Amino acid sequence: MSDSRTMAIPERFDFNQHKTFTEQSNQLIQDEQVKTVILDFSRTSYLDSSALGMLVLMKKKAKAKAINTIIRGAKDNAKDILLIANFNQLFEIQD
Numbered sequence: 001m002s003d004s005r006t007m008a009i010p011e012r013f014d015f016n017q018h019k020t021f022t023e024q025s026n027q028l029i030q031d032e033q034v035k036t037v038i039l040d041f042s043r044t045s046y047l048d049s050s051a052l053g054m055l056v057l058m059k060k061k062a063k064a065k066a067i068n069t070i071i072r073g074a075k076d077n078a079k080d081i082l083l084i085a086n087f088n089q090l091f092e093i094q095d
Helices: 015-030 049-064 076-084
Strands: 004-008 036-040 068-072 092-094
Touching: 004 015, 015 036, 015 049, 036 049, 049 068, 076 092
Parallel strands: 004 036, 036 068, 068 092
Antiparallel strands: none
């Protein structure tokens, strides 16, 4: 079984996704088998500051458990926002 898990990020990633995102990410982080979480941004066209905050909190929790977090597939507006917010300093961002 692979030690990485992929989490699909919705097309519109904002505060309305808080409960779902937090539950899913906490579940992955609590799994002792998981060493890498891949956040699949391929469908995401919009994210706001609350989404950025959720990502930072998730990263903090994952780092405490020595779990690597990767953002994959971000494009256009979503990728621009992540780069403007310097998320490339926090996360590995892959195409």
